[in-house]
Amino acid sequence: MTIERNARLREVQSWGDLFRFTIEAPAMGQEARPGQFVMVKVSDGAFPLLRRPLGIHDANAGGIELFFKVAGQGTGILSQKKSGDRLDIIGPLGKGFTISAATKGKKVYLVGGGRGIAPLYFLARELVKAGTRPFVLYGGRCRTDIPLRDRFEKSGIEFLCSTDDGSFGFAGLVTELAAIELAKAKPAMIYACGPDPMMKALASLAAKHDVPAEFSLESIMGCGIGACWGCVHRIRNGKGNGWVKICEEGPVFPGERILWP
Amino acid sequence: MTIERNARLREVQSWGDLFRFTIEAPAMGQEARPGQFVMVKVSDGAFPLLRRPLGIHDANAGGIELFFKVAGQGTGILSQKKSGDRLDIIGPLGKGFTISAATKGKKVYLVGGGRGIAPLYFLARELVKAGTRPFVLYGGRCRTDIPLRDRFEKSGIEFLCSTDDGSFGFAGLVTELAAIELAKAKPAMIYACGPDPMMKALASLAAKHDVPAEFSLESIMGCGIGACWGCVHRIRNGKGNGWVKICEEGPVFPGERILWP
Amino acid sequence: MAVTAKTIDLSVDLGFLGLRNPVLTASGTFGYGLEFEPYLDLEKLGGIVVKGLFYKPREGNPPPRLVETASGLINAIGLQGVGVEAFVAKVLPKLRSIGTPIIVNVCGADEDEYAAVVEYLDKQEGIAGYELNISCPNVKKEGLCPALSPQPTFDLVKRIKAASRRPLITKLSPNVTSIVEIAQAAEEAGTDAVALVNTFLAMAIDLETRRPKLGNVYGGLSGPAIKPIALRMVHQVASRLEVPVIGMGGIMTGTDALEFLVAGASAVEVGTASFVDPDAAARIVDEIRRWCEAHGVAAVRDIIGTLKTT
């Protein structure tokens, strides 16, 4: 966990309102695990005030990558940064996905909707390293909403795409695609990240097929480090159902612990 | 008076914390008179909230020029604009310097301290056009504080420089230089812009030598258009000494009407 | 019938006064109105609330009178103004010809001065109503301002309502423990509407000189910084009062204005925004119209008070 006040933005790639940043931050890159996130400062002034949480899209000894969608003012300002600019980042934060020895040699499904694909690329790469076989189901609204297909293609990771409008791959929701694939073959594990309704549907699919699943949750975050209690989600604890801090105990939780709104 | 929402910044020149902007704004350029000013928006967000007043440094059919010093956050943000960027400007505003037929053929003194030189270049050019002979006394803290010497040089306008530290021209305050020159020859008029103490000293010099003088005053401005009553200065009216709006009745006032703080 | 920019009905009804749209200008931020003629079409506005008017001309406070803060502006103008006689002689004739309701923000150093202002103005035509600025410090009562407690508010509103033939809007101060209590006092005293909020008492310090940044030490905070507090107060008051509420505080965009309507305001006033963009109020009217179009809202009045809190 480091504060990197002066991380150099090495490369910016963009597709419409989707952006990929390659950032020089060696300490962070070496520590990062898939599913963890960083808190990025978007402005020097008091507006926007808070940092923005972004998942770690990839990491290596030289730094980290982010993949984000412009959702509002903060990500809008961020998207205007140019290669060579400096970023102020805290991370890696939170607890990531579980890469368990039990799935070694087996196939697992990674389901990402929209910007939710961000952490799954890193996860897929690490799963491959650990000897697990990732199969990525990558959904978006339309063809231009799923620009990472090339990247998965090149990295040799098995994947299928879906688009709501049928402009590329399976025509329909990624959860429908997942249902079809689950009916074909039962994976050892499901990992997912995306909008709440998508993950909720996937959670019941996973339960139905009796497949363990992990979900990366989102929330507005005040601090990202467990101090403000702003990022809570209803999570089953030992004792009951409490408001649990996503930034600290998550953002990844096993499906059976999450109470969907 | 126009709102130019999308004026193209054609050229940026800078010397340390001093900047010259050349801006495409034909309507404004054609209307502008020396001593008038514009209100410039420095940020899109709510911080800084208010526009910043800047004098018109030069104007022609193509647009206007500004010359400013980074004094704080607003001018700091402004100074980071690049050629090609768009500016949101209102102007020309206020009442400028008097160019009177009475000074035709005669010599007049223009005394500028620091960033106060900004409107005097435009004034000098217009005076020349009107057949008056401007003599510019241009003072700064040090050599790098008076970068417009080249410009006056090239334009053939007679001028003398002073620096507080003696690194260029007369060593001392520009008011001391003015006192020397006033002792040598009495001009038909004095025009001045600069810090309050400088103008105050000059006002008493002018009164002593019985030379009519005009001063461009500064104030924090809320609106620049006479609506907020935020920019007042004590000015002698017909009836008495009132708080008068600088943006509307000024920023230029004859010396005998100004009550210095 | 499809909702289009042309068919959208932006009018709102304050009961005592119909407005072509819900956007008024806030007192003290739009001069006497005419200053803005070069920048916008004054006939596009729902109404113009002019600068606070005392009976006598006022000097105002020594400068500096303004200081910018994070997303805010503190002013200590001190209600400098020309007084009611000059207003009637020089400003009103021009204002009257615009065809937009003119509301006069009424000030007074004590109850008598407030009454004198409305009595004088009552003799003039071309004024749609008064906005009673109850935040003026009372010179007779140790500088206490009626806006801060219910009884003085009640007394002042009652007196001015009785003294005048025109609709009365009482403008509330946010510097109170319970703005609902003050609003209710104004309502009981017969006000036709309430307007809120006025500015928040605030200060700024110049660390280098260790002096206040304002000549008057304290001033009033306005702008986007105060919007969340203003919105809460408007919601509280609108949920409890019968008379219409005019909301304001940091409105910079059509979205901001619509949020105040959703919170329960029947109209809004645009203040500090007019300093930043002299045409802000007219732009906000356009932005409201476009939002209604995009959302199929045929009449903007239908969204007033529609906040769902459960």
Added chain:
Amino acid sequence: MAVTAKTIDLSVDLGFLGLRNPVLTASGTFGYGLEFEPYLDLEKLGGIVVKGLFYKPREGNPPPRLVETASGLINAIGLQGVGVEAFVAKVLPKLRSIGTPIIVNVCGADEDEYAAVVEYLDKQEGIAGYELNISCPNVKKEGLCPALSPQPTFDLVKRIKAASRRPLITKLSPNVTSIVEIAQAAEEAGTDAVALVNTFLAMAIDLETRRPKLGNVYGGLSGPAIKPIALRMVHQVASRLEVPVIGMGGIMTGTDALEFLVAGASAVEVGTASFVDPDAAARIVDEIRRWCEAHGVAAVRDIIGTLKTT
């Protein structure tokens, strides 16, 4: 002797407690302190005020609990927390070992709960004092919060002061007509210091859904937006009270902190800034030291209350 970074004396004295420097962390914005260990040296701080503690564990409010506004943050956490027993068992032992004064922000749903918290904590060592969060809504008295009127403030402070062996700081709400009146009530009841301000009651609306942006509808506004109002209140209170004042509200930098000291605060608390920069409080200590050095101020306490208003 020249003033250098090394010789500058940053210590301040609250009378009942000496601090190595005037920078504390504000309750609810610094967790239980330990969350920040990776980011700064906790021993660099003047003091740590921990998150508000009820006797019992608290659930808090449904999300969303946070919303950003122009230069501000509204929170409606609802004082979720572990309760005093878990605090003493799990957190306090670690906190105690840091060597920085620990102040516990004390909450209660009624007077009895407040008293129960301090009585329980009084049995523990390693606590420098209590900060009484009088802004908690009183469950017995129709949700009324003692912070809003003098008498309930007086009663609560008196009871807690009597119940406890430790210094008591009363933390005031800014949502009042006269914060001086409330501060004086606390002083008369025997508080050892006052801290101000807590957050401003505020709201934000999502225009698209026409719902409040916070699960709890209303929340508390903090951050740079409120600084000018907080500074005014600190100045007012410090000019009228004998006991020391701890100032806060939107402090992001050393300059902000020094302005509060100049206005009369004997120490400051850093709140929302710690969310933006977890090491903000430590950075502010450094910035204060550098300012003192640059301005030849040998002891920071010499600038407390030095605002020149004439």
